[in-house]
Amino acid sequence: MTTAFVDLKIQRRDSAAANPRWEEFRVPYVPGMNVISCLLEIRRNPVTRDGRPTTPPVWEASCLEEVCGACSMVINGTPRQACAALVENLKQPIELRPLTKFPVVRDLMVDRAKMFAALKRVKAWIPIDGTYDLGPGPRLSAGEQEYAYLYARCMTCGCCMEACPQYHGGSEFIGPAPLAQVELFNIHPTGAMNRAERLEQILGPGGITDCGKAENCVQVCPKEIPLTDALSNLYRAATGQWIKGLFRK
Amino acid sequence: MAHNHFLVVGGGLAGLMTTIKLAEAGHTVDVVSIVPVKRSHSVCAQGGINGAVNIKGENDSPEIHFVDTCRGGDFLAHQALCKGMCYAAPGIIYLLDRMGVMFNRTPEGNLDFRRFGGTLYNRTAFAGATTGQQMLYALDEQVRRHETDGLVRKFEHHEYLGMVRDDSGTCRGAVVVDHRSMQVQALTADATMLATGGPGLLFGRSTNSIINTGSAAASAYLEGAVYANGEFIQVHPTAIPGEDKLRLMSESARGEGGRIWVPRQKGDARAPRDIPDAERWYFLEEKYPRYGNLVPRDVASREIFHVCFDMGLGVGAGMQVYLDLTHIDAATLKRKLGGILEIYEKFMGVDPTREPMKVFPAMHYSMGGLWIDYERTADGFIQLDSPRNHQCSIPGLFASGEVDYQYHGANRLGANSLLSCVYGGDIGARAMMAYAAGAKAGHAELPASARDAAASKWQGRLSEIGRMQGPENPYSLHRELGEWMNRNVTIVRHNDKLQETADQIQALMERFRKINVLDGAAWANQSVLFVNQLWHMLELGRMITLAALRRDESRGAHFKPAFPKRDDAKWAKTTMARWSPAGPQFDYEPVDLSLVPPVERKYD
Numbered sequence: 039m040t041t042a043f044v045d046l047k048i049q050r051r052d053s054a055a056a057n058p059r060w061e062e063f064r065v066p067y068v069p070g071m072n073v074i075s076c077l078l079e080i081r082r083n084p085v086t087r088d089g090r091p092t093t094p095p096v097w098e099a100s101c102l103e104e105v106c107g108a109c110s111m112v113i114n115g116t117p118r119q120a121c122a123a124l125v126e127n128l129k130q131p132i133e134l135r136p137l138t139k140f141p142v143v144r145d146l147m148v149d150r151a152k153m154f155a156a157l158k159r160v161k162a163w164i165p166i167d168g169t170y171d172l173g174p175g176p177r178l179s180a181g182e183q184e185y186a187y188l189y190a191r192c193m194t195c196g197c198c199m200e201a202c203p204q205y206h207g208g209s210e211f212i213g214p215a216p217l218a219q220v221e222l223f224n225i226h227p228t229g230a231m232n233r234a235e236r237l238e239q240i241l242g243p244g245g246i247t248d249c250g251k252a253e254n255c256v257q258v259c260p261k262e263i264p265l266t267d268a269l270s271n272l273y274r275a276a277t278g279q280w281i282k283g284l285f286r287k
Numbered sequence: 288m289a290h291n292h293f294l295v296v297g298g299g300l301a302g303l304m305t306t307i308k309l310a311e312a313g314h315t316v317d318v319v320s321i322v323p324v325k326r327s328h329s330v331c332a333q334g335g336i337n338g339a340v341n342i343k344g345e346n347d348s349p350e351i352h353f354v355d356t357c358r359g360g361d362f363l364a365h366q367a368l369c370k371g372m373c374y375a376a377p378g379i380i381y382l383l384d385r386m387g388v389m390f391n392r393t394p395e396g397n398l399d400f401r402r403f404g405g406t407l408y409n410r411t412a413f414a415g416a417t418t419g420q421q422m423l424y425a426l427d428e429q430v431r432r433h434e435t436d437g438l439v440r441k442f443e444h445h446e447y448l449g450m451v452r453d454d455s456g457t458c459r460g461a462v463v464v465d466h467r468s469m470q471v472q473a474l475t476a477d478a479t480m481l482a483t484g485g486p487g488l489l490f491g492r493s494t495n496s497i498i499n500t501g502s503a504a505a506s507a508y509l510e511g512a513v514y515a516n517g518e519f520i521q522v523h524p525t526a527i528p529g530e531d532k533l534r535l536m537s538e539s540a541r542g543e544g545g546r547i548w549v550p551r552q553k554g555d556a557r558a559p560r561d562i563p564d565a566e567r568w569y570f571l572e573e574k575y576p577r578y579g580n581l582v583p584r585d586v587a588s589r590e591i592f593h594v595c596f597d598m599g600l601g602v603g604a605g606m607q608v609y610l611d612l613t614h615i616d617a618a619t620l621k622r623k624l625g626g627i628l629e630i631y632e633k634f635m636g637v638d639p640t641r642e643p644m645k646v647f648p649a650m651h652y653s654m655g656g657l658w659i660d661y662e663r664t665a666d667g668f669i670q671l672d673s674p675r676n677h678q679c680s681i682p683g684l685f686a687s688g689e690v691d692y693q694y695h696g697a698n699r700l701g702a703n704s705l706l707s708c709v710y711g712g713d714i715g716a717r718a719m720m721a722y723a724a725g726a727k728a729g730h731a732e733l734p735a736s737a738r739d740a741a742a743s744k745w746q747g748r749l750s751e752i753g754r755m756q757g758p759e760n761p762y763s764l765h766r767e768l769g770e771w772m773n774r775n776v777t778i779v780r781h782n783d784k785l786q787e788t789a790d791q792i793q794a795l796m797e798r799f800r801k802i803n804v805l806d807g808a809a810w811a812n813q814s815v816l817f818v819n820q821l822w823h824m825l826e827l828g829r830m831i832t833l834a835a836l837r838r839d840e841s842r843g844a845h846f847k848p849a850f851p852k853r854d855d856a857k858w859a860k861t862t863m864a865r866w867s868p869a870g871p872q873f874d875y876e877p878v879d880l881s882l883v884p885p886v887e888r889k890y891d
Contacts, residue, residue, distance in 0.1 A: 053810050068530050070634070075530040081762040084805055093806040094762075096813050098322075100496040102532045103630050105420050106326040121531070122633050143467055144811035154323060158435050163428035164387040169311055169713075175384035177396035184622065187389040187414065190421055191626075194325055226387050 041067050044076055045087070045131035048095050054142050061095075062087040062131065073113060073120040073132065074102055095134075097146040104260055107193025110137055110200070111146045117200035119260050137200045139207075150196050156216035157194070160239050164229050176227035189222035189268060191261045198255035198265055210244030214255040214265045217246060221268035224275070237272075237279040246276045290314055291723040292730055294460055294476035296447045296503060298324025300419070300705060301688025302482030303426035304712025305719070310433035312720060317474055318430070319442045319463050321498050325427045328484050328496040329708065332419025333627055334403060334539030335411035336383070336705040338376030342397055347408040349374040354883050356703060359405040359583050360654070360696020361843035361853060362885040363516065363861070365878055367663035368693050372703075372710040374668070379709050380412050386425040390414050391623060401623070402542040405583040405700040405890075416537050416626035419705055442474070446816060447483065447503040448745040450510055450684065451475060451738055458683035459733045462745045467811050471746045473738040475730040477723035478683055480715055481507060482708075485653040485689040488820075489828045490777070491769015493650035494526050494535040504657055504690045505823035508830070513680040514864045515692035516655035517827070518835035521699055521844050522777050524587035525610050526649035527635060533649035534634060536610060537627050538701040540644075541580040543620070546611045547571050547587070548643075549594055554604045559611070559643045570594055578890040585698040585844040586890060588648040592778045595647070602645055609643035650777055652704065654695045654844065655831070657686040658863060661693070667882045669714060674722035677715035683726075685719055687711035692861070697843025752818045757801030761818045764795055764802070768821075768828055776832050780847050785836040792829045799825060830871040834862050837873060855885055 044067050051058045064087045065079040081094040099109040102121040109120040112135040114128055125132070140148035178186075198214040199205045205213040220236045223229035240246045246269065255265045291314045295302045298320030309316045318324065341347040353373040357366055384390060384398060390412050391399040400409040414421035433439045444466040451460035451473050460475035483503035487495025508514045524547075525540065526533040541547070548567045555562060571590060572579040580587075591608050595601030602609060612620055617640040620628060631639045658680055662673035669676060677685045687708070694707040723729075771791050775784040799822060806814040840854035841847050860875035 052808065071530045072634075078531055078762070081805075082760055082766065093808065094814055096811055100322050100326050100498050101328065101331050102497060102529075103331065103534045104633065105330045105417060105626070106322070106328075106496065108322060108326045124634070124636075144808075147811060150323070154325070154431075157428075158431055161432075163432045164385070164425075165432070166385050166429070169307060169382055171378045171381070172385065174381045174398070175387075178392055179396050180392040180394065180622075183389050183392045187421075190387075190389045190414075190424065191417060193330075193420075194323075223387070228385070229387060 043067055044071070044125050046076055047131045047133045048146070049135040050095060050145050051136070051142050053144055061092060067125065071125045073123040073125070073134065074099055074109065076125065076132070077120070095146060096144040105193065107195030110195045110197055111135065112137060112200070117197040117258050119195065122260065137196055139200050139205055140196065150194070153194050153196055153199065153213070153215060156212050157219060159212065160216050160220050161232065161236050162216065162219040162223055164223065164226060165232060178227070182225070186222055186225055188263055189218050192218060192263055193261065195260065197258045197260060201254035201258040203252050203254065204248055204250045209248065211248040212240065212244050214269065217272055218263060218265050218268040221272055234279060237276050240272065241276055241280055246272050249273070289724070291477040291720065293317070293719055293723070294319070294474055294479040295482060296461060296480065297482035297484060297688065297690070298443070299327035299329040299482060299484055299688060300423055300426060300708035301712040302480065303423070303430050304709045305480050305482060305687060305716040306439060307426060307429050307433065308713055308716030309719065310438040314720070315438055315440070317440050317442060317476065319445045319447060319461065319474070321444070321446050321466070323443045324430065324441065325424065327423060328499055329423040330420040331494065331496060331535065332705050333416045333535060333537035334542065335401065335413035335418045335702045336380060336422065337403065337410050337700070337702040338380040338412060338706065339373070339408070339410055340377045340380060340398065340400065340412070342393070343400060343409045345408050347410055349376065351408065352376065352410060355406045356700055357696070357883040358886070358888055359700040360698055361888055362855070362859065362880055363519070363696035363842060363878060364694055365661065366880060366882040367667050367669055368661050370667050370882060371669035371714070372694055372707060375710050376706055379706065383422055383425055386429060388414055388421050388425045401539060402581055403701040404538050404541070404581045404587070407578070411539070411542065411702040413539060413623070416539055416624045422705055447481070447506065449506050449741060450681070451741040453733060453737050456681065458681050459730060459737065462741045464745070464749065464816070466816065469749070469809060469812055469815070471742050471749065473742040475733050475738060477726060477730050478685060478719035480685045480687060480719060481657065481690055482686070482688045482712065483690045486824070486827055487650060489768065489824050489831070490650040490772045491766055492529070492531070492533050492773070494523055494533055497532070500820040500824055501827050502820040502823040505827040507657060507679065507684065508864070509823070509826060509866050511681060511866070512684065513658035514656065514830060515658035516862050517831040517864055518838055518862060519654035519697050519844050520650060520777060520831070521584055521652040521654060522588045522648045523651035524584055524591050524648050525646040527631060527644065527646055529634060534630055535651065536631065536644060536646050538584070540610055540612060540624060540627065543623050544615050545580065547580050547591070548609050548611060549600045549602060553599055559609055568600070575891045582890045583698055583700060585846070588778050589846060591648055607645040607647045610646045611643035612639055613641060613643060648778060650773065652699055653689060654692065654697060654699055656690045656692040659686050659691045659693055663879070671714060671717055672721050674718050674725060676718035677711060678718060678722065683722070685715050687715040697845060749815055749819065752804055752815050753807070755802045755804045755818065757803050759798050759802045760805070761802050761814065761821050764798060765821055765824065768792065768795055768824060772828055772832070776835055778846065780835055780845065782836055782847070782849065785832055789829055789832045789836065792825055792832060796825050826866070830864050833871055834864060834873065838862065859885065
């Protein structure tokens with residue numbers, strides 16, 4: 039299909055308190071262009087389709103190659119990275135909205151701070167003794183590395199959280215992304231030493247049992263991380279941990 | 288032990304390593320970052336990190352790594368720092384391994400290593416083809432742990448504007464702006480580290496993230512810090528063109544056996560798989576039989592440019608060559624290069640395990656950056672407790688990572704950048720602690736007037752930008768700057784074109800005064816922030832171009848056909864640029880080349 043223009047519809051919002059409004063734009067089409075290229079073009083000529091000058095839309099982006107997680111937005115109804123959204127694969131007008139599960143900062147920019155806070159809660163790190171020279175780390179089989187690497191690529195982009203029906207303003211659910219990090223650190227030989235501590239964090243309200251098994255998360259993950267595998271492993275592990283707790287009491 | 292308070296600007300590998308070292312010693316640290324630190328540009332590093340761990344029975348050693356690094360840099364780097372880095376490298380890789388970086392493994396469960404450019408050894412540890420991302424995440428996790436313990440305070444979505452200085456000119460902190468509230472505030476510290484990365488955005492489109500404006504480094508330069516070797520800009524040989532950016536195709540593709548070729552016959556329109564081997568020109572392998580496709584980046588980029596531009600042999604008569612992996616089995620490719628294959632397939636719609644990739648060189652890295660000092664020992668290592676290490680020409684200000692100018696000379700070897708970030712963060716942090724221990728007054732004793740003066744300077748600057756109502760669009764001016772820089776200040780440099788570019792940048796600086804800021808909002812105003820960055824980019828671009836104009840020789844990434852040879856007698860020197868109202872002032876400083884004597888650089 040050849041086309042001279044790209045039509046876009048962008049949800050604008052001056053701040054979290056302001057009402058959303060729609061603005062339409064038309065930019066020249068260039069082969070291979072993605073949603074980011076459209077947004078860059080609008081900045082160079084911030085005029086709506088009906089000729090009204092406006093402010094450049096505000097959006098977050100950094101790497102533009104789907105490794106940083108910054109440019110998540112809802113594109114034609116699906117949460118995804120704007121950099122990897124190629125215009126030729128999208129129905130027009132391309133509709134851009136901010137993620138809905140996070141507070142809007144302005145326009146397409148949202149505040150995902152609570153995802154990073156969740157990583158603190160689940161202690162998503164290896165508690166090393168120090169950065170001084172203590173020799174090599176534990177040996178891992180190539181298979182173990184390949185499995186862990188799947189989860190290690192999580193960009194904290196928030197797409198899985200956006201798609202999850204259990205994750206919303208009214209719920210305590212911690213969400214799929216931080217849970218998958220529990221799986222990652224619990225399978226690392228050193229991380230496993232604090233396995234119980236991490237499982238404790240996801241046992242109570244808002245933890246693993248709040249997962250409704252809708253499996254939306256795994257379908258939108260831009261890195262194709264097997265989130266549902268992690269969640270079911272954690273479900274079993276957490277249940278075991280809970281039973282252990284009963285006997286300790 | 289006395290407890291100090293430090294400021295780290297930049298949340299990439301260098302900044303986070305600095306932070307970890309400082310927090311681990313019990314100090315408090317404020318970390319300022321434009322993006323949540325986990326989204327820093329380090330995530331884009333793909334291929335790996337070098338360290339002579341020597342597990343492949345090749346008798347590799349840190350000394351050989353050191354010699355490769357000096358030679359790869361065409362003898363412009365101060366050698367003691369390179370030596371310190373290469374000898375520390377195996378320990379750094381082990382540390383990252385202990386932090387949980389998912390490096391690829393050998394069948395026995397050891398770390399695996401692969402080949403990279405400019406060396407004949409398997410010296411590069413890697414985590415698929417997303418090594419930078421994996422390393423950044425590991426450091427991010429350690430910083431989060433210190434944050435949970437109350438030692439680290441993050442200022443994410445905050446940007447460095449300039450220094451806080453006392454009457455003596457010493458740096459005592461920084462002025463930052465909150466990208467959401469637009470509030471300007473001064474943060475004080477006992478020492479300040481700039482780890483703000485490179486200036487890729489000067490070139491419009493590059494392999495860099497769009498946050499890499501070089502604005503912080505440029506601001507330090509405008510406020511008096513010396514900027515060194517700005518003219519040394521690395522152009523990576525293999526990237527895929529895009530409207531918004533030029534996406535890197537890692538050198539590791541060639542490290543794993545990828546081959547560069549073009550059809551021997553000009554304008555050959557056949558599909559690549561229909562072109563028999565004898566009708567393909569593997570020009571790097573032919574011209575450089577010893578290093579083949581793994582010549583250093585400056586060499587490979589020049590050859591690709593020559594084949595496409597001068598000989599007209601590019602694929603489809605265009606500016607592209609094939610990077611071919613199709614002879615390697617798909618499972619191996621997925622395991623070792625998965626990340627970059629996904630990028631190619633996603634953005635180009637072609638599976639690179641079945642069809643050769645089409646690539647062309649793209650601006651990638653700045654060897655130059657803020658000038659930093661160091662102190663060496665008699666045997667050529669670094670005096671690790673010296674406050675001079677990584678300190679800029681302004682006391683109290685330090686720099687590490689791509690923003691500094693050390694380690695890579697005139698051309699960086701692939702997989703040495705991740706190493707220099709971690710090493711620079713490590714020894715930079717030690718120097719900051721040594722400096723603070725010897726300082727006469729702590730950050731708490733700084734008069735409020737010094738803080739307020741710095742904050743109001745920048746508040747005033749942003750307000751002034753907020754009132755700009757002329758006819759020029761700042762984003763269009765930026766595109767023009769990028770076009771000039773990319774055309775004339777990358778692979779091949781001619782003095783007349785450099786002069787023209789410098790003149791054009793001055794014209795852009797005139798037009799800058801007629802900018803329209805486009806947005807009057809007092810909240811999350813990206814346009815105001817960009818206009819401030821744009822001025823810094825123009826200043827930096829002008830200085831880099833003039834530095835290139837002055838250096839009449841060819842060395843590493845700096846290539847002038849009119850002066851095709853390296854000229855050690857005249858130019859074995861660091862370029863030192865100082866800002867003045869009349870334009871950049873240059874002088875030159877000798878380089879310590881006493882450990883590895885310069886030889887002619889040959890890879891054939």
